[in-house]
Structures are given as C-alpha cells and as structure tokens.
Amino acid sequence: MKPILIGICGGSGSGKSTVTEQLLKNTGDARCTVIRQDNYYKDQSHLSPEERVKTNYDHPFAFDNDLFIEHLMALKSGKSVDMPEYDFSVHNRKKETIRLEPKDIILIEGILLFSEPRVLDLLDMKIFVDTDSDVRILRRIKRDMKERARSLDSVIDQYMATVRPAHLQFVEPSKRYADIIVPEGGHNKVAVDLIQTKLNHILAEIEKA
C-alpha cells in the first residue's frame, strides 16, 4: 500500500507544529515522518539581509512549490528525498538538507497547503487547525522573540503588513477544503486522540494489506 499523506494546515501560531509533533510522537518515527512547507521557502542568497526582511513570507510566491510537490510525489511513490533546511533568523535556506525516508504515514505541515490545488490533489486527509487571530498573534510574538531572533516591533509590523492580509486572502478561505477542523491547536487532546485513532486504524489496514 502507498504511504498515506496527511495535510495539517492553519494560520501562523495556530498550533500546527504542536499537533504534528503529537501525532508523530504517538505514531512513532518507524512508521511516520514529517515534511514541512516552511522548509521550502525559496533560497534568498542573492538578496542582502535588508532586502530579505522585505519579502512577503505569507504569499504563495515565497515558496518553491515545484520542489515541494516533487518531493511529496516522490514520498508518495516510496522514494526518499533530501528536504531543504531553513533558518528563520536570517530568512534563508541553509546549505544542509535532511534525508526523509518514505514511511506509511507522511504528515505534511504548512500555512498554505490547502491554497495550492496540486498539494490538495495529493492529500489523503486534510486537517485545519483553527485558532482565533488574537491568540495566534500572542503566540507568535512569544515564539518569534524567543526562537526566531525578532523584536516586538518587527513582529507587529510584519503581522500588519503581510501576515494578516495573506491569512485573510489565502489561509482562512482554504479552511473549506478541510476534512477535519481542530480548534485551538496542539493541546486539544480530544481532537488529537480522535485523529490518532484514525491513524492507528490506517496503520492496521496497511499491515493487513
């Protein structure tokens, strides 16, 4: 049986990574792997650090979706891929890549998964993590200052200039394509447990096949 591709989409700070990490932890990395759309931001080595700050990272153009889709198709057909790595603190791709082996369950996480029809076509299950914008911006301020080397002013300016408009234009309308909506994100134990039950069922079916 071919690997099952599960998309986990939602706004920045909604809790996508937390949901994804929990499903990976519960399923185990022998049978499950994660591929993140964030790793497929375009290489910006040709731009100066000042120019990179001006990029709209919430618009579909910011992603190398051709490579992302090529890698999704390879994993789905049982081939391994070398996933790019990304450094948010300098807004650029790293030189290193990570080898991803195809597993029975491939979790795919990203803000713009459901707004790209070619990705939608590949997904076997679509999960949207839905969290109010006030909660998401507060989470993002904490995370970006702690983990992504940002100042409070830069997080607020970026949110107003690009994150919020692109969320309303691309992310929020893409919720309609979801099979399952998880309110509040990673600490929604009931929702995560329900999804895990489905994954366990899929794994048992794969073993029988």
Ligand SMILES: Nc1ncnc2c1ncn2[C@@H]1O[C@H](COP(=O)(O)OP(=O)(O)O)[C@@H](O)[C@H]1O
């Ligand atoms: N349900 C939740 N309740 C409280 N905090 C949460 C919840 N889900 C996620 N978080 C926290 O919010 C922050 C952003 O979550 P994350 O999973 O990184 O979001 P995303 O990947 O969608 O940007 C993290 O610090 C995470 O621990």
Ligand SMILES: O=c1ccn([C@@H]2O[C@H](COP(=O)(O)O)[C@@H](O)[C@H]2O)c(=O)[nH]1
């Ligand atoms: O160089 C970059 C690349 C991306 N971003 C922001 O990251 C979020 C997506 O990550 P989440 O983990 O889903 O929050 C996106 O909203 C971009 O604005 C960035 O700031 N710099």
